[in-house]
Amino acid sequence: PPPPPPLSSNHKSVLILGGGVAGIIAARTLHEHGIHDFLIVEARTELGGRLRSKRFGADGRQATIELGANWIQGTQVGDGPANPILALARKHGLKAVESDFYESIVTYDETGPADYLDTFQKAVDSYTNLTIEAGARVQRQTVDSTCRTGYSMIGAKPKTPHEMVSEYYMFDWEYAQTPEQTSLIASSWANNFTYDPSEGGFSDSNLLSVDQRGFKHFVQSEARTFLSPDQTLFNATVRTITHLDNGVIVTLADGTTISSDYAITTFSLGVLQNDDVLFDPPLPAWKQEAIQSMTMGTYTKIFLQFEDKFWFDTQFALYADTERGRYPVWQNLDLKNFIPGSGIVFATVTGDYSERIEAMSDSEVKAEVLDVLQTMFPNTTIPTPTAFFFPRWFSDPLYRGSYSNWPSGFVSPQHKNVRANVGKRLWFAGEGTSQKYFGFLHGAYFEGLDIGTKIAKCVHSATCESLPFVEEITNGTPYLV
Numbered sequence: 282p283p284p285p286p287p288l289s290s291n292h293k294s295v296l297i298l299g300g301g302v303a304g305i306i307a308a309r310t311l312h313e314h315g316i317h318d319f320l321i322v323e324a325r326t327e328l329g330g331r332l333r334s335k336r337f338g339a340d341g342r343q344a345t346i347e348l349g350a351n352w353i354q355g356t357q358v359g360d361g362p363a364n365p366i367l368a369l370a371r372k373h374g375l376k377a378v379e380s381d382f383y384e385s386i387v388t389y390d391e392t393g394p395a396d397y398l399d400t401f402q403k404a405v406d407s408y409t410n411l412t413i414e415a416g417a418r419v420q421r422q423t424v425d426s427t428c429r430t431g432y433s434m435i436g437a438k439p440k441t442p443h444e445m446v447s448e449y450y451m452f453d454w455e456y457a458q459t460p461e462q463t464s465l466i467a468s469s470w471a472n473n474f475t476y477d478p479s480e481g482g483f484s485d486s487n488l489l490s491v492d493q494r495g496f497k498h499f500v501q502s503e504a505r506t507f508l509s510p511d512q513t514l515f516n517a518t519v520r521t522i523t524h525l526d527n528g529v530i531v532t533l534a535d536g537t538t539i540s541s542d543y544a545i546t547t548f549s550l551g552v553l554q555n556d557d558v559l560f561d562p563p564l565p566a567w568k569q570e571a572i573q574s575m576t577m578g579t580y581t582k583i584f585l586q587f588e589d590k591f592w593f594d595t596q597f598a599l600y601a602d603t604e605r606g607r608y609p610v611w612q613n614l615d616l617k618n619f620i621p622g623s624g625i626v627f628a629t630v631t632g633d634y635s636e637r638i639e640a641m642s643d644s645e646v647k648a649e650v651l652d653v654l655q656t657m658f659p660n661t662t663i664p665t666p667t668a669f670f671f672p673r674w675f676s677d678p679l680y681r682g683s684y685s686n687w688p689s690g691f692v693s694p695q696h697k698n699v700r701a702n703v704g705k706r707l708w709f710a711g712e713g714t715s716q717k718y719f720g721f722l723h724g725a726y727f728e729g730l731d732i733g734t735k736i737a738k739c740v741h742s743a744t745c746e747s748l749p750f751v752e753e754i755t756n757g758t759p760y761l762v
């Protein structure tokens with residue numbers, strides 16, 4: 282039998298590995314169940330995880346920008362179900378503004394300003410039809426397919442740059458991967474359970490945080506309501522997780538070991554896929570297959586600050602390049618009620634294009650982006666920006682991408698296995714373990730809540746109920762929630 286974990290002062294009832302939304306909400310849940318002997322182990326120096334803000338801009342003209350999550354996606358209709366992130370944002374007085382994705386938008390192409398809003402509207406309709414097509418497949422219990430197949434089935438076959446960028450805005454800009462890379466059924470789940478009240482979703486509106494304390498403010502403030510300083514360990518990078526029948530031993534990069542009765546890892550799917558954290562013994566084959574079968578999308582915002590604003594007055598702009606995905610979506614922060622006077626505009630790229638620019642130098646990317654702006658505004662001499670920045674989520678060993686995505690060919694039992702505990706002691710939570718809300722902040726929230734509740738039961742009673750898993754998946758069962 283394996284040796285018992287060492288008895289030391291470094292022993293906790295529960296170790297929460299990672300201090301993002303899932304970790305913080307798991308900790309709050311343990312606290313509410315009267316369990317205080319837990320420790321959040323976090324590699325960075327603050328809580329929040331992929332809620333990451335940064336002061337950006339020239340000296341004397343700095344503003345807080347969001348490198349990671351920025352929106353509360355799906356809010357609430359009347360007294361219907363509320364997104365729990367909205368509830369926390371309200372509780373902690375977060376400043377957020379309504380995003381108007383469909384009306385506050387202008388369009389450009391390689392000739393400069395070009396009105397193709399009618400094409401854009403068709404892409405909006407096609408996306409709605411795509412989710413209906415996918416929903417019908419769930420009803421009929423048919424097999425999954427890619428969203429590209431789904432689009433083709435409803436007759437949406439974008440060919441021109443205008444059509445491609447319009448589809449991109451409705452699809453890749455949300456999923457951080459292409460329709461080819463994404464499951465038809467699961468992508469419509471992700472849409473409906475968040476945005477469609479008739480399917481149990483919150484609402485179809487989105488609130489953009491422009492809070493100068495950072496979007497992370499809501500969750501850091503929540504953490505302050507129950508956490509004491511000795512319940513967090515910062516600057517602590519987990520290297521190895523040894524999981525035994527009677528406990529877990531975590532080894533940090535500096536060689537420190539901490540043991541516990543239970544551990545929850547909340548690291549991103551990308552971190553787990555990339556072996557940035559090692560498991561001893563290695564995770565069983567069913568778990569490894571599941572982790573390697575889901576995918577991680579990358580979503581990259583490229584920020585520029587200029588002395589004077591020369592761009593559009595709407596919230597959004599599309600740029601149609603002949604190459605699909607080349608600096609296609611632009612957002613204006615220099616707006617009344619946003620960050621007025623900030624001189625900040627930013628572009629977003631996703632998926633393979635994000636990986637491409639992460640491999641380039643900042644100055645190379647800046648030159649490309651300025652070139653696109655020059656194309657969009659042919660009658661303006663684009664000035665030198667006073668500040669430029671973009672984060673590299675894909676190469677960051679603490680994330681390895683931005684959020685998870687569900688590819689076609691990844692079947693429901695595999696997702697069950699992503700979520701399942703290994704043995705009685707090692708548990709998993711985070712946005713990627715959420716079947717209904719993968720990718721979203723509220724997915725991380727609900728997973729922290731659920732796994733925290735299950736572990737609290739384990740701590741309080743002799744019997745500990747495991748989550749179901751499938752040892753060997755021989756056929757894909759229908760997609761059911």
Ligand SMILES: Cc1cc2nc3c(=O)[nH]c(=O)nc-3n(C[C@H](O)[C@H](O)[C@H](O)COP(=O)(O)OP(=O)(O)OC[C@H]3O[C@@H](n4cnc5c(N)ncnc54)[C@H](O)[C@@H]3O)c2cc1C
Nearest residue numbers: 299301302303324330331350351352519683711712721722
């Ligand atoms: C660019 C971008 C845009 C996004 N936009 C939105 C949005 O608008 N709305 C929305 O709802 N969601 C959005 N998301 C997704 C959202 O941010 C995530 O779903 C959510 O923050 C995930 O929380 P989590 O607790 O599961 O994981 P994380 O926040 O990743 O928490 C895990 C923690 O583990 C830590 N960690 C990793 N490795 C180690 C290690 N070896 N040792 C110790 N600690 C470690 C990390 O530092 C991190 O703090 C976005 C994400 C990104 C990156």
